[in-house]
Amino acid sequence: MTTLELSPELDPTEAYLERGWGDGLPIVPPTVEVVDAYLAELDWDPQETLGAIPPSWDAATRRAVVVNAVMAGCRVEEIPLVAAAIEACQNPDFNLFTVQTTTSPVAPLLLYNGSYARALGMNAGAGAMGPGDRVSATVGRAVRFVLSNVGAAAPGKGDRATIGLPAKFSWCTREHEEASPWEPFHVAAGFGPDDDAVTVLGGHGMITVCDPGDVPPEQVMAALAGACIGVGTNLFFRPGGQVMLLLAPEHAQIIATEGWTRSDVQTAYFEQARQSVGQLRRSGYHPMRDWPEEYDALPDSATIPVVADPADVLVAIVGGPGRYSHVVPTHGASGRSSTIRVTL
Amino acid sequence: MAKPVFILDPRETDSPVELDRPAPLASLEGARLALLDNRKPGAGTLLAALGEILVRDCGVAETSASQKESAGREVASELVAQIASWATAAVTGIGDCAACTASSFRDATALERAGVRTVLLITEPFVGIRDRIAQMAGLPGYPAVVLRHPISILTPQALAGEAERVAGEVAMGLVAMSAPEVA
Numbered sequence: 001m002t003t004l005e006l007s008p009e010l011d012p013t014e015a016y017l018e019r020g021w022g023d024g025l026p027i028v029p030p031t032v033e034v035v036d037a038y039l040a041e042l043d044w045d046p047q048e049t050l051g052a053i054p055p056s057w058d059a060a061t062r063r064a065v066v067v068n069a070v071m072a073g074c075r076v077e078e079i080p081l082v083a084a085a086i087e088a089c090q091n092p093d094f095n096l097f098t099v100q101t102t103t104s105p106v107a108p109l110l111l112y113n114g115s116y117a118r119a120l121g122m123n124a125g126a127g128a129m130g131p132g133d134r135v136s137a138t139v140g141r142a143v144r145f146v147l148s149n150v151g152a153a154a155p156g157k158g159d160r161a162t163i164g165l166p167a168k169f170s171w172c173t174r175e176h177e178e179a180s181p182w183e184p185f186h187v188a189a190g191f192g193p194d195d196d197a198v199t200v201l202g203g204h205g206m207i208t209v210c211d212p213g214d215v216p217p218e219q220v221m222a223a224l225a226g227a228c229i230g231v232g233t234n235l236f237f238r239p240g241g242q243v244m245l246l247l248a249p250e251h252a253q254i255i256a257t258e259g260w261t262r263s264d265v266q267t268a269y270f271e272q273a274r275q276s277v278g279q280l281r282r283s284g285y286h287p288m289r290d291w292p293e294e295y296d297a298l299p300d301s302a303t304i305p306v307v308a309d310p311a312d313v314l315v316a317i318v319g320g321p322g323r324y325s326h327v328v329p330t331h332g333a334s335g336r337s338s339t340i341r342v343t344l
Numbered sequence: 345m346a347k348p349v350f351i352l353d354p355r356e357t358d359s360p361v362e363l364d365r366p367a368p369l370a371s372l373e374g375a376r377l378a379l380l381d382n383r384k385p386g387a388g389t390l391l392a393a394l395g396e397i398l399v400r401d402c403g404v405a406e407t408s409a410s411q412k413e414s415a416g417r418e419v420a421s422e423l424v425a426q427i428a429s430w431a432t433a434a435v436t437g438i439g440d441c442a443a444c445t446a447s448s449f450r451d452a453t454a455l456e457r458a459g460v461r462t463v464l465l466i467t468e469p470f471v472g473i474r475d476r477i478a479q480m481a482g483l484p485g486y487p488a489v490v491l492r493h494p495i496s497i498l499t500p501q502a503l504a505g506e507a508e509r510v511a512g513e514v515a516m517g518l519v520a521m522s523a524p525e526v527a
Contacts (some may be wrong), residue, residue, distance in 0.1 A: 006349045009346075
């Protein structure tokens with residue numbers, strides 16, 4: 001890793017922006033002194049690598065993670081969350097290579113579970129995915145910095161997204177476990193209730209869903225299902241993708257008071273989020289991409305699910321009061337979510 | 345006098361792993377040609393047409409078509425091994441978006457690391473990302489045969505015509521060190 005010597009009159013932010021490092025906003029200068037102090041406090045081996053970041057395939061060393069986290073404004077205690085997300089992106093099923101280089105607008109959505117992120121103050125309540133929370137803002141930004149700086153995935157260069165996504169600045173939140181009627185997301189994924197975990201999902205932004213008022217769970221689910229049946233979404237190209245429902249606590253409570261479990265929500269969504277074969281044909285999407293042969297024989301009146309299995313509907317509880325949930329479509333079959341334990 | 349500030353480059357730059365490309369074939373006479381379809385629209389049709397032309401005009405003995413799991417994923421190592429155990433040359437594509445171009449580049453180099461001389465097919469707008477990916481992989485100038493864009497909207501007849509147009513370049517890529525890139 002190269003050390004840059006700057007004369008005291010030169011603004012470090014300008015030095016970084018001129019080199020195309022960062023996200024266009026001012027950064028915190030990662031001085032040798034600060035980076036060394038953080039590495040010592042974390043007791044990290046600077047050379048240990050967390051994996052290679054495409055498309056440069058350069059190593060995300062622990063030192064590189066700290067440098068980028070400092071640039072993003074992280075405090076030292078937030079950096080293990082950054083490292084965990086980078087490690088989660090290494091899961092081959094996540095397909096970081098495509099997430100980094102595709103023309104489609106994919107960004108890793110970071111969802112944290114457990115007491116550590118909660119104790120740091122990461123917002124899970126009102127405006128959880130908006131601005132104002134230093135922890136989620138800087139952790140998400142730091143992950144983006146590692147991906148773009150180490151991976152050489154600056155927009156228009158390694159990152160070839162046609163329009164891009166504001167979520168590429170930072171897309172990070174925590175499950176509102178305290179407001180959830182169900183077990184935490186990471187526990188449903190097989191981790192222990194005392195574990196800290198991070199989930200990364202290659203998301204295509206979010207579609208907001210409100211409901212018409214006091215309605216039964218079936219109608220809440222119908223409203224949520226409607227968000228994913230647009231024929232242009234990547235989800236239809238080939239069964240195998242995933243979709244994430246970020247349920248507002250009030251929506252979750254409406255559903256749960258009728259005795260529904262998370263599994264019931266997954267099944268209901270799988271059954272209701274279906275695309276019209278006729279509409280796909282009329283829109284010119286049939287038989288493009290990986291349209292399964294068995295679909296060829298279907299009549300226009302048939303519908304097909306947007307995911308292959310109810311388990312591909314991921315359900316987490318996020319947000320504060322109000323009835324606005326979000327649906328996160330993904331980039332289809334070429335990538336899947338990855339959940340790992342956060343090592344502290 | 346104020347002291348200079350020492351700050352760190354946020355990148356870790358590794359030395360790319362060099363690739364010694366498999367030597368070009370002396371000729372395609374008797375060659376066993378693998379056609380690796382990345383599942384993009386038209387790829388299977390165009391590759392099949394290319395195979396037929398190379399059998400007809402260049403003496404390729406046999407072709408074998410296979411598909412990888414997804415255009416946005418790199419080819420599985422098992423499929424690379426399977427192809428390498430049989431083929432003496434390969435053609436792969438079509439890179440007609442950023443991720444699939446980058447993935448197809450990786451597929452081509454994976455086949456070449458396994459010893460199979462390979463031609464990569466991409467479409468014209470993605471020459472730039474091929475250049476960038478190749479540069480970062482330590483393979484500047486890695487060739488590709490460049491198809492017209494958009495390829496996905498072409499009829500089977502038009503795809504066959506495109507195969508006829510580029511078949512000579514594909515053959516040159518397999519028997520010579522590089523093919524000209526003409527969209």
